Amino acid sequence: MAGEGNFIWHELMTTDTAAAGQFYSAVVGWNAEKADNTTAGGMDYTLFKLPGFEMGTAGMMALTPEMQTGGARPAWIGYIYVDDVDAKTAEVPTRGGMVHMGPTDIPGIGRFSVVADPHGATFYLFRPNMPDGPMPEMPKPGSPGTFGWNELNAGELDVAFDFYSALFGWTKTMAVPMGEMGIYQVFANEGRDIGGMMRKVSQVPMPFWQFYITVDAIDAAVERVKTHGGKITNGPHPVPGDAWIVEGVDPQGAKFALTAGKR
Template structure:
């Protein structure tokens, strides 16, 4: 499991409004986590016991530090402290020092040498078998991760050293360069490319699967969000849509049909 994305988290300025937007756009369910001392909402797929993402409102301290509303991806690691130190020793930075989440595990927030932020997570494994994960392509599941890097070749070399990622399919994007897909133990995880000049800083983005892309685009608009790019077909027969929610957070959608 080390080196794979296992959780996603939305940090908005207004959590109730964000939950309302995404439940309507994606079709997620929403429930309180039940964790004492934490105002944390779990987003899930109807019919599945496991949640797929969490929502926690930005704190005043985070806002004071200039943290914008954002989606964060958590990568599973065996030792959060050691991996955070490994990031720091190889030119990255630790943005939030390793900390325990009671009853859940331990996490840290780090950034690669080019400034793209990503989170690390070591989960306390529950007793008994884990509930089955949604199959790839299930509406509501996260289906793809994407890094807009300052320099994609250097970024891949860094993450290969951190997580053991492997190069997968490479797509020639013409003047935009190469879109390099990456995998772990043969399982496709995402892709990365050198960001275009109009993108101000390197960042990680996450694609949520929906049933049909045009209908989802209309739900984004009706909910007060913006369409930034797409719908656009991509290799493999899917369609993608890159968006901004009403609070200014970037997110993306994918679907197998228009």
């Protein structure tokens, strides 16, 4: 079981699950499989799986008309593990954040809430129901098709870091100067770097979390993105750790990012 404060699941909310499933399957190499409703809390849910693995790497749900009327748009959302969803949800407003949906049970799956940091970046708090018996084999971290990095485009870096640090115990590690863009602050949980934070650029209307999916090679992935209807918005760029990154938008409008150890 992942310790408190770790991202343990990533989920795409989109307007066209069939088309999005085809896009990410082509770009990343996932298989998009409909989950059995009896194991998905009765929801219409799609799992992104890597060939040869029983467990999903990520999930996908459709945005309902009501969600869209309320302003929801296609986006990737991160789930952060907590030991007590109710207690942690109650703590969020005391740290300056907001609660969008209070603690809710998904039958057979777990308990979650939808919250946001002081500048409006949304994330989920989640405690899953653990199945009996041994856990199924999972892909090796850092292998293609897994999520390799979690990045906050923050409203104000110091305020945002203080919020998450108080909530989850995240600690600062490497700080990378980025000129006029300020500092890129890497953060760790349980002694392991799991993401970074930076001040969002002025053209971006709202702070948001962005998640990096590991692929085999950046240039090849960029071509797959373009071929299958996505757009590249930034990169490719080399980053510390001998890696390459690229940012894009999928055909339904959700922002995503890719990372690889080679170009």
